[in-house]
Amino acid sequence: MTDYDIAGLKGRLGGIKVEDNPALVQQKSRDFYWYSPTLKRQLDHVVGDLIVSPTSEAEVIRTLQAAFELGIPVTPRGTGTGNYGQAMPLSGGVVLDLSGLNKVTAILPGRFVAEAGTVIAEIDKLARAQGQEVRLHPSTYATASIGGFVAGGSGGIGSIAWGGLRDFGNIIRLKVVTMEANPRVLELAGEDLHKVAHAYGTNGVITEVEMPLGPAYGWVDLIFGFDGFQAAAAFANDLGEQDGIAKKNLSVIAAPAAHSYFLRHQDYLARDKHVVIAMIADFAVDATLAFARRAGAELMFRSDDVVPEDGRKLPPGFELTWNHTTLRALRIDPAITYLQVLYPFPNQVALAAKLSEQFGDEVIGHLEFVRFDGKVTCFGLPMVRFTTEERLEEIIRIHEEMGAPIFNPHRYTLEEGGMKQTDEVQLAFKREADPKGLLNPGKMIAWEDPSYDYTSGKTFLFKSLSEKGPDGQ
Amino acid sequence: MTDYDIAGLKGRLGGIKVEDNPALVQQKSRDFYWYSPTLKRQLDHVVGDLIVSPTSEAEVIRTLQAAFELGIPVTPRGTGTGNYGQAMPLSGGVVLDLSGLNKVTAILPGRFVAEAGTVIAEIDKLARAQGQEVRLHPSTYATASIGGFVAGGSGGIGSIAWGGLRDFGNIIRLKVVTMEANPRVLELAGEDLHKVAHAYGTNGVITEVEMPLGPAYGWVDLIFGFDGFQAAAAFANDLGEQDGIAKKNLSVIAAPAAHSYFLRHQDYLARDKHVVIAMIADFAVDATLAFARRAGAELMFRSDDVVPEDGRKLPPGFELTWNHTTLRALRIDPAITYLQVLYPFPNQVALAAKLSEQFGDEVIGHLEFVRFDGKVTCFGLPMVRFTTEERLEEIIRIHEEMGAPIFNPHRYTLEEGGMKQTDEVQLAFKREADPKGLLNPGKMIAWEDPSYDYTSGKTFLFKSLSEKGPDGQ
Numbered sequence: 001m002t003d004y005d006i007a008g009l010k011g012r013l014g015g016i017k018v019e020d021n022p023a024l025v026q027q028k029s030r031d032f033y034w035y036s037p038t039l040k041r042q043l044d045h046v047v048g049d050l051i052v053s054p055t056s057e058a059e060v061i062r063t064l065q066a067a068f069e070l071g072i073p074v075t076p077r078g079t080g081t082g083n084y085g086q087a088m089p090l091s092g093g094v095v096l097d098l099s100g101l102n103k104v105t106a107i108l109p110g111r112f113v114a115e116a117g118t119v120i121a122e123i124d125k126l127a128r129a130q131g132q133e134v135r136l137h138p139s140t141y142a143t144a145s146i147g148g149f150v151a152g153g154s155g156g157i158g159s160i161a162w163g164g165l166r167d168f169g170n171i172i173r174l175k176v177v178t179m180e181a182n183p184r185v186l187e188l189a190g191e192d193l194h195k196v197a198h199a200y201g202t203n204g205v206i207t208e209v210e211m212p213l214g215p216a217y218g219w220v221d222l223i224f225g226f227d228g229f230q231a232a233a234a235f236a237n238d239l240g241e242q243d244g245i246a247k248k249n250l251s252v253i254a255a256p257a258a259h260s261y262f263l264r265h266q267d268y269l270a271r272d273k274h275v276v277i278a279m280i281a282d283f284a285v286d287a288t289l290a291f292a293r294r295a296g297a298e299l300m301f302r303s304d305d306v307v308p309e310d311g312r313k314l315p316p317g318f319e320l321t322w323n324h325t326t327l328r329a330l331r332i333d334p335a336i337t338y339l340q341v342l343y344p345f346p347n348q349v350a351l352a353a354k355l356s357e358q359f360g361d362e363v364i365g366h367l368e369f370v371r372f373d374g375k376v377t378c379f380g381l382p383m384v385r386f387t388t389e390e391r392l393e394e395i396i397r398i399h400e401e402m403g404a405p406i407f408n409p410h411r412y413t414l415e416e417g418g419m420k421q422t423d424e425v426q427l428a429f430k431r432e433a434d435p436k437g438l439l440n441p442g443k444m445i446a447w448e449d450p451s452y453d454y455t456s457g458k459t460f461l462f463k464s465l466s467e468k469g470p471d472g473q
Numbered sequence: 474m475t476d477y478d479i480a481g482l483k484g485r486l487g488g489i490k491v492e493d494n495p496a497l498v499q500q501k502s503r504d505f506y507w508y509s510p511t512l513k514r515q516l517d518h519v520v521g522d523l524i525v526s527p528t529s530e531a532e533v534i535r536t537l538q539a540a541f542e543l544g545i546p547v548t549p550r551g552t553g554t555g556n557y558g559q560a561m562p563l564s565g566g567v568v569l570d571l572s573g574l575n576k577v578t579a580i581l582p583g584r585f586v587a588e589a590g591t592v593i594a595e596i597d598k599l600a601r602a603q604g605q606e607v608r609l610h611p612s613t614y615a616t617a618s619i620g621g622f623v624a625g626g627s628g629g630i631g632s633i634a635w636g637g638l639r640d641f642g643n644i645i646r647l648k649v650v651t652m653e654a655n656p657r658v659l660e661l662a663g664e665d666l667h668k669v670a671h672a673y674g675t676n677g678v679i680t681e682v683e684m685p686l687g688p689a690y691g692w693v694d695l696i697f698g699f700d701g702f703q704a705a706a707a708f709a710n711d712l713g714e715q716d717g718i719a720k721k722n723l724s725v726i727a728a729p730a731a732h733s734y735f736l737r738h739q740d741y742l743a744r745d746k747h748v749v750i751a752m753i754a755d756f757a758v759d760a761t762l763a764f765a766r767r768a769g770a771e772l773m774f775r776s777d778d779v780v781p782e783d784g785r786k787l788p789p790g791f792e793l794t795w796n797h798t799t800l801r802a803l804r805i806d807p808a809i810t811y812l813q814v815l816y817p818f819p820n821q822v823a824l825a826a827k828l829s830e831q832f833g834d835e836v837i838g839h840l841e842f843v844r845f846d847g848k849v850t851c852f853g854l855p856m857v858r859f860t861t862e863e864r865l866e867e868i869i870r871i872h873e874e875m876g877a878p879i880f881n882p883h884r885y886t887l888e889e890g891g892m893k894q895t896d897e898v899q900l901a902f903k904r905e906a907d908p909k910g911l912l913n914p915g916k917m918i919a920w921e922d923p924s925y926d927y928t929s930g931k932t933f934l935f936k937s938l939s940e941k942g943p944d945g946q
Contacts, residue, residue: 109604110690110719111756131582131604132688163716168760170717190763212719212756215605215688217583241847243636244643246583246685283584283685287641290663374714376847 004072004093006049012066016059017100019051028077028095033085035326037337037386038410042465046088048075048095055100057177057185057207064183064205067094068438074179075440076201078117078148081140083323085412086152086200090442091464098147101207107132110213111172116147116206132213135162136170139324147206150174150197154407157249157279157318159370160240162214171197175208178433186433195429200414202440202447203430217281219248221317223265223301224292225273229254229365230353232274233378235297237349239278240369240376245288246281251321253277254356254365257383261328262320264313268301274365275300279317322381325366329383337392339363340407341380341399348377351404358402361385363395380404413460415445420454422446477545477566479522485539489532490573492524501550501568506558508799510810511862511883515938519561521548521568528573530650530658530680537656537678540567541911547652548913549674551590551621554613556796558885559625559673563915564937571620574680580605583686584645589620589679605686608635609643612797620679623647623670627880630722630752630791632843633713635687644670648681651906659906668902673887675913675920676903690754692721694790696738696774697765698746702727702838703826705747706851708770710822712751713842713849718761719754724794726750727829727838730856734801735793737786741774747838748773752790795854798839802856810865813880814853814872816840821850824877831875834858836868853877886933888918893927895919 010018019025029047033039049072054060067074073093080087089095101115104126112134114123121142124134136158138144144153150171155164162170173189176196186204188195196204226232232252240250252274259271269275276297280288282304292299303317320328329336343351356365364383369376384395389410396406411417414426427446430437437447442462445452452460483491492498502520506512522545527533540547546566553560562568574588577599585607587596594615597607609631611617617626623644628637635643646662649669659677661668669677699705705725713723725747732744742748749770753761755777765772776790793801802809816824829838837856842849857868862883869879884890887899900919903910910920915935918925925933 108756110688110754161716167717168715168764169719169757172756172759190759191767212717212754213688215583215686242641243634243844243847244640244685246642281583281685283581283645284642286645286663291641294664371716374716374849 004049005070006072009050009066009070009072009094013052013063016063017053017055019053020049025049025051025095028080028097029089031080031082031085031087032323033083033088033412035083035323035330035337036410038389038392039085039412043085043088043412046085046090046465047092048089049092051095051097053097053100057101057175060096060101060177060205060207061183061185063094063096064177064179065181068179068181068183068436071436071438073438073441074205076151076205078145078151079119079143081138081144081148082152083409084152084417086443087148088412090412090462096205098205098207099145105208107213111210112213113208113210114146115208117145120144120146120149127213128216131216133216134158135212135214136165139318139322141318146209146211150209151199151201151206154198155370156322158214159368160247160250160376161371163371165197169212171209171211173210174206176204176206176433178204179439180433180435194425196426198414199426200440200443202414202434202444203426204433204439217246217283219279220282220285221301221303222278222280222285222288222299223268223317224276224278224297225270225300226276226297227273229274229356230349232276233349233352233367235292235295236276236278236367236369237376237378238295239276239288239291242291245284245291247278247284249277249279249318249321250369251277251325252365252367252378253320253325257329257364257366258320261325261332264315265301265320270300273300277317277320322368326381326383335386336383337386338381338383338409339396339399340409341382342405342407343367343378343380344403344405345372345375345377347403351402352378352380355399355402355404356382358398359395411459413443413445415454416460477522478543479545482523482539482543482545482567486525486536489536490526490528492526493522498522498524498568501553501570502562504553504555504558504560505796506556506561506885508556508796508803508810509883510859511865512558512885516558516561516885519558519563519938520565521562522565524568524570526570526573530574530648533569533571533574533650533678533680534656534658536567536569537650537652538654541652541654541656541909544909544911546911546914547678549624549678551618551624552592552616554611554617554621555625556882557625557890559916560621561885563885563935569678571678571680572618578681580686584683585686586681586683587619588681590618593617593619593622600686601689604689606689607631608685608687609638612791612795614791619682619684623682624672624674624679627671628843629795631687632841633720633723633849634844636844638670642685644682644684646683647679649677649679649906651677652912653906653908667898669899671887672899673913673916675887675907675917676899677906677912690719690756692752693755693758694774694776695751695753695758695761695772696741696790697749697751697770698743698773699749699770700746702747702829703822705749706822706825706840708765708768709749709840709842710849710851711768712749712761712764715764718757718764720751720757722750722752722791722794723842724750724798725838725840725851726793726798730802730837730839731793734798734805737788738774738793743773746773750790750793795841799854799856808859809856810859811854811856811882812836812869812872813882814855815878815880816851816853817876817878818845818848818850820876824875825851825853828872828875828877829855831871832868884932886916886918888927889933
């Protein structure tokens with residue numbers, strides 16, 4: 001790991017902020033990979049050699065140029081809120097901390113332009129001042145960077161209205177710097193966006209993002225209680241299909257998890273109730289309550305009805321959902337981990353219920369409703385009581401056998417976490433934009449090992465990682 | 474028709490604008506009923522006795538109170554842009570012209586409040602100045618009143634994003650004046666909205682409307698050409714399912730109708746092309762074109778690429794769609810009429826294509842894509858080359874036999890145009906709000922003839938209309 005000419009690199013980066021204090025380097029070499037016991041075992045020792053923190057595109061270009069010349073790997077990073085080691089430097093080298101690229105360049109009707117490291121909440125604050133807001137964000141809204149979300153995320157809060165980042169229209173334009181002797185600055189739009197979106201920064205460094213904005217509303221959190229998990233899921237699905245009700249998020253958490261893990265909301269929740277958490281525009285609350293009464297749903301909580309002194313103690317509803325659900329569970333029960341499941345339309349409710357029954361208390365139901373290819377369906381982020389990696393693999397296999405594809409959050413490669421096949425577009429772009437393969441090494445199997453067999457059932461083990469790792473057996 | 478004490482009524486309405494000039498009364502007794510040869514035959518002679526044009530809720534109350542006392546029917550009306558005789562006074566009496574209630578009371582984040590007679594374009598102008606716009610409107614945006622749309626419409630432009638007026642959330646609140654000795658002013662919200670929305674003003678006079686607003690974007694008209702009708706429909710369906718592309722309208726017109734009837738767009742269109750007309754947010758045009766290229770669609774027209782001097786001659790794209798399609802066809806071929814068809818999800822594309830083939834040139838395909846119960850599907854407003862009423866009925870029957878329900882636009886009653894059964898909620902509210910049955914008589918079968926058999930296949934003939942009509946045989 002220390003074979004790189006880090007001193008030579010530092011010499012070339014005069015004027016750019018760098019950091020080699022080991023504790024700080026270790027901190028910035030990590031993300032939320034420890035959600036996964038598998039990734040924790042595999043990646044716990046991963047650390048870069050140097051943090052470089054540019055504050056402008058020109059500094060990014062200088063950094064990439066120098067690292068290219070010296071053959072030093074560069075792993076770009078936003079604020080490190082990913083869950084799969086996306087931003088962890090498997091081959092050491094430079095961790096390119098982009099959080100200093102944090103200027104919002106423009107808020108326009110229907111869209112914004114911001115530097116990649118800008119925290120989403122900061123963009124949203126400026127957009128909301130103009131009656132608009134960021135369409136999609138992860139539950140780490142308050143800390144995640146927009147570039148990191150584009151490079152390593154897929155959707156989240158807002159996906160019930162707008163689908164996911166992979167969908168045409170949810171990203172307008174990206175500015176990307178290549179890793180070459182003379183780095184180029186490319187503007188990608190339309191079809192070309194697929195080259196670098198959700199590529200973990202393996203084939204270009206995103207420096208600027210242009211994305212659409214939705215209308216800003218006063219959002220109200222509503223929590224409904226149900227006696228059965230399937231009833232809760234069916235209600236959420238039906239509410240998701242209410243086209244006239246403006247909504248931003250729609251989640252289902254099985255009993256007793258909501259009561260057990262959402263400590264600050266605990267007084268409002270009952271242990272035996274499966275809950276639906278909905279984020280609804282203030283002007284649509286009446287309509288939602290009318291719809292809920294018709295469906296026989298019991299209202300347990302509405303954030304617009306809480307006295308301010310109590311309300312100030314509560315996190316926003318979306319911080320009970322997506323991977324914040326997992327986080328809250330982990331804080332109370334460190335043995336919890338999770339999966340990422342797609343329950344395909346049109347059987348999503350029955351399938352989610354069936355899988356929830358299948359595993360009983362070992363896999364605790366957690367659904368996030370989204371628009372997917374034009375239909376309302378749900379992803380699952382079920383909480384798993386972890387025992388062994390073998391059992392985790394077995395649970396995954398049973399899901400897939402029962403018709404629920406898994407986006408495996410216990411893998412650090414693009415392919416194993418995603419579509420389990422080579423993304424030819426991303427690979428071709430890496431050949432062009434990162435000819436030496438220095439950007440975020442080890443994350444794109446197609447680059448590292450073109451002969452890898454996705455049907456083998458074997459976990460890909462990145463060579464560099466296995467060589468240096470404590471358990472690179 | 475002249476049995477009513479119109480002189481007595483006028484005496485009681487001092488200070489309120491009234492009109493009894495026969496030419497003007499006839500004009501204000503009509504709507505676009507003549508789209509239908511059947512309704513033209515049945516309703517051509519229909520005329521009120523007096524137009525009353527209040528300019529405030531207080532004047533509405535005084536008018537209803539006086540008419541109630543004298544037993545004179547009152548048919549409320551916006552600007553008369555309906556197509557089914559909704560606002561035509563079948564029993565004569567008062568035509569209550571609400572176009573003088575035209576104040577926009579408030580534009581708030583996500584919603585507006587306006588008097589019922591306000592023209593939708595006027596509301597939109599004020600909303601757009603604040604970055605918002607009316608979610609749903611008919612193609613008669615420039616002339617239709619918001620109250621008339623709520624009372625007699627169902628959806629239209631915007632329904633691809635927000636569903637229809639029947640959906641929870643698309644109307645927030647209605648203020649309604651009852652027809653009693655002492656008219657009450659009721660505020661209806663949530664479940665109660667169903668009492669008076671789409672009731673043709675048969676059970677209350679809507680005086681104020683509160684509805685949600687969507688985000689205002691710069692909308693671009695894109696027209697794509699296809700060799701086959703089914704290919705056009707399939708592309709529109711897929712584009713409708715692109716969750717990330719902000720769109721406001723999405724229509725398909727079979728060849729050669731677009732070329733033949735859209736005279737001001739004719740230079741851009743080819744006679745042999747079936748077209749998809751899409752209204753897309755300016756910032757989503759790139760994404761839409763990338764999607765279209767992938768689908769092999771040919772771009773024929775984009776409104777943002779037309780030189781201003783040509784652009785000024787063109788109507789907005791949405792004035793080529795919904796019932797403006799029919800209107801443009803009628804102007805060129807007066808023998809054209811139309812139907813209203815639902816092609817249910819998930820077989821909408823194949824079914825629409827099959828029906829289009831079934832009738833050849835007699836029924837010219839015209840689809841409007843919408844969200845319906847959470848899914849993208851399409852309504853049809855096919856143009857029919859009219860020969861006889863019998864053949865029209867036969868065409869309707871074939872549609873229904875093939876699985877495509879018809880919302881019959883050749884009927885003036887709520888039930889026959891809609892669900893072909895009694896709406897118990899609307900009927901119960903009429904008993905309460907219009908005990909004498911004086912509001913818009915003849916439009917609610919359940920009130921006029923509770924024993925009417927919807928399965929009889931017979932057209933309902935309103936007694937009062939049959940007594941006075943020229944062909945009340």
